[in-house]
Amino acid sequence: MTKEEIKKNGTVVAAKPRLITDNQMHYCPGCSHGVVHSIVAEVLDEMGLADNAIGVAPVGCAVFAYNYIDVDWIEAAHGRAPAVATAAKRLNPDRMVFTYQGDGDLSAIGTAETIHAANRGENIAIIFINNGIYGMTGGQMAPTTLEGMKTATCPYGRRVDLNGYPLKIGDLLAQLDGTCYVTRQSVHTTAATRKTKKAIRQAFENAMAGRGTSVVEVVSTCNSGWKMSPVKANEWMEEHMMAKYPLGDIKNTVK
Amino acid sequence: MSDREEEVRLMKGNEAIAHAIIRYGADGYFGYPITPQSEVLETLEEQMPWDTTGMVVLQAESELAAINMVYGGASTGKAVCTSSSSPGISLKQEGISYIAAGELPALIINVMRGGPGLGTIQPSQGDYFQTVKGGGHGDYRLIVLAPATVQEMADFVGLGFDLAFKYRTPAMILADGVVGQMMEKVQLPVQRPRRTDAQIAEQCPWAITGRAESRGHRNVETTLEMEPNKMELNNHRFQETYRRIQENEVRYEEYYTEDADYLMVAFGSVARICLKGIELLREKGIKVGLIRPITLWPFPEKIIREVGQKTKGVLTVELNAGQMVEDVRLAVECKVPVAHFGRMGGIVPNPNEIVDAFYKEFPEAK
Structure with missing residues (x-):
């Protein structure tokens, strides 16, 4: 079957989203970022927000998110995306302002900015990629790194007596009165990807409706940093990451 | 009202x-x-x-x-x-x-x-x-x-x-x-x-307003540039801006500089205390002038050079251990002595202290 025949039959379930640019992605094959980028691009387009969106990119692997999703972007300093987004949204209240951050950015250096933006109930959506590692800088330990998990800065495995415990920041953010929606999803299967898309759409709707802060945590793989094949990384994530970071809504005040 | x-x-x-x-x-x-x-x-x-x-x-x-x-x-x-x-x-x-x-x-x-x-x-x-x-x-x-x-x-x-x-x-x-x-x-x-x-869109066409499609192109605000050649070009552009600012935006005030044998340089509130000290000195017949930089950058080095080099000495007064004095020395190209008097710890000098500091640095003026 040719591509044209498939399209004619109406059997296409996924195509390159209109708002994904033709720039070559720097993400490693098997990384979750590409899928989440596609979801964000699809949701923005489907909600008619392409001409209304201001994305705030982090420092980390998604530092170049602005190269791939074809809307206006501000590149923030490491961890400061929620502060940048706070001002962008307050000064432009009719815009769809969202941050896209990793676990090093959001739950280490930017913990204060994240908690306080959420506690103020800023009408923004936070997309949070949790892969338990610093990908961009070469696989160092993150606050979310699992106990016993090996990284470049805990080569013999994370020890809680030295490094503390994996930080479940999603649960922490759900405690705050400013958040209306905190959910933990993944993109390792088609079904999970569809749920994540629904969650991101919900988060964007909340932001536009002025309901407060929404956080969509996406438990993700970093197969390069984890030093695994993409398939193995997905299996390892299901077995280990999801045991510590179980999927599902942590808080939803909108339903 | x-x-x-x-x-x-x-x-x-x-x-x-x-x-x-x-x-x-x-x-x-x-x-x-x-x-x-x-x-x-x-x-x-x-x-x-x-x-x-x-x-x-x-x-x-x-x-x-x-x-x-x-x-x-x-x-x-x-x-x-x-x-x-x-x-x-x-x-x-x-x-x-x-x-x-x-x-x-x-x-x-x-x-x-x-x-x-x-x-x-x-x-x-x-x-x-x-x-x-x-x-x-x-x-x-x-x-x-x-x-x-x-x-x-x-x-x-x-x-x-x-x-x-x-x-x-x-x-x-x-x-x-x-x-x-x-x-x-x-x-x-x-x-x-x-x-x-609309005014912002006209004044700031670079602004991240979330209007990518109506604008016909998207705007991205980033300070990251991985290609060294482009990053150097960015730096050259910044430096060009700074040169234009240096050419056009120097601001200062001068007092009693026409006949000054000595010069004081001070900024902020200290300049006002210096002015009082200079009035006390002028009552004794000692001709001291004052330049008060309003823009600390761009620094008014030209006027300080022109006036300072014609004097017998310059006293910089600051609420610190001597910071602006370095720029004053550069401005007068060390052609005349440039001294510093400063108080620290939150102490603000009175005019008489400045007069005493002046006499200490330039005893021949007495």
């Missing part, structure tokens, strides 16, 4: 800054309390400009957050500002470097207190190096305005914003705690309306 008119009031320098921010038609202020500048945030909250001009006022969780809110707001083309005092300004340096690298207009106010460390809440000019020579990482400059009066505290808000937008670079009002805390008569500017979205 209506804020539609110019208005003469008695108030603190910090309060004058707050009123001037609202009346400029600023879009946002993001701050964090720290002595001796908390009146800026307090006055803004008391005035509730969100009900009148629509201006956003937000108390951030830290100076770090506040300066990054300024970065975010400035990225959208809005006129935004923050204020703090020395230790808080140290925390803002990361964001200031990003704002400079992002070629964003923003106004930052530093009401200096004594340091280093937690230091003291009393006045100081100890942040001259930090402000004029850098502070944050990388090759960038700030336009630095040094007010000496409460009137200038108000006036430099508008001037600072205008220069920041003209050159797309951050401007800083570098005030000492004296000017922030003292009360004086001040004529507040007329209330200007905030710019409309």
Whole structure:
């Protein structure tokens, strides 16, 4: 079957989203970022927000998110995306302002900015990629790194007596009165990807409706940093990451 | 009295800054309390400009957050500002470097207190190096305005914003705690309306307004550039901006310089104390002049060279251990002796101390 025949039959379930640019992605094959980028691009387009969106990119692997999703972007300093987004949204209240951050950015250096933006109930959506590692800088330990998990800065495995415990920041953010929606999803299967898309759409709707802060945590793989094949990384994530970071809504005040 | 008119009031320098921010038609202020500048945030909250001009006022969780809110707001083309005092300004340096690298207009106010460390809440000019020579990482400059009066505290808000937008670079009002805390008569500017979205789109075509499709192209605000050749070109562009600022924006005041045998150089509140000291010296027949740099960067080196080199010596007076004196020495090219007199720890010298310091450095003048 040719591509044209498939399209004619109406059997296409996924195509390159209109708002994904033709720039070559720097993400490693098997990384979750590409899928989440596609979801964000699809949701923005489907909600008619392409001409209304201001994305705030982090420092980390998604530092170049602005190269791939074809809307206006501000590149923030490491961890400061929620502060940048706070001002962008307050000064432009009719815009769809969202941050896209990793676990090093959001739950280490930017913990204060994240908690306080959420506690103020800023009408923004936070997309949070949790892969338990610093990908961009070469696989160092993150606050979310699992106990016993090996990284470049805990080569013999994370020890809680030295490094503390994996930080479940999603649960922490759900405690705050400013958040209306905190959910933990993944993109390792088609079904999970569809749920994540629904969650991101919900988060964007909340932001536009002025309901407060929404956080969509996406438990993700970093197969390069984890030093695994993409398939193995997905299996390892299901077995280990999801045991510590179980999927599902942590808080939803909108339903 | 209506804020539609110019208005003469008695108030603190910090309060004058707050009123001037609202009346400029600023879009946002993001701050964090720290002595001796908390009146800026307090006055803004008391005035509730969100009900009148629509201006956003937000108390951030830290100076770090506040300066990054300024970065975010400035990225959208809005006129935004923050204020703090020395230790808080140290925390803002990361964001200031990003704002400079992002070629964003923003106004930052530093009401200096004594340091280093937690230091003291009393006045100081100890942040001259930090402000004029850098502070944050990388090759960038700030336009630095040094007010000496409460009137200038108000006036430099508008001037600072205008220069920041003209050159797309951050401007800083570098005030000492004296000017922030003292009360004086001040004529507040007329209330200007905030710019409309259409005006911002026209003035700031680079702004991140979320209008990618109607604009026909998207805007991205980033300070990251991985290709060395492009990053060097970016740096050349910044330096070209700084050259234009140096050519066009030097500001200073001179007093008694026509017949001066000696020169004093001082900025901020200290310049006013020096002026009193100079009057005492002139009563004794000693001809001393004063140059008060208003822009600390760009530094008024030409006038200091022209006047200073004709004198028998120069005394720089500062509330620090000797910072601006280095630029004064460079300006006069060491052709005449350049001495420094400073007090630290939050102590402000009186005119007689300055006279004594002058006699100590230049005993032949007596």
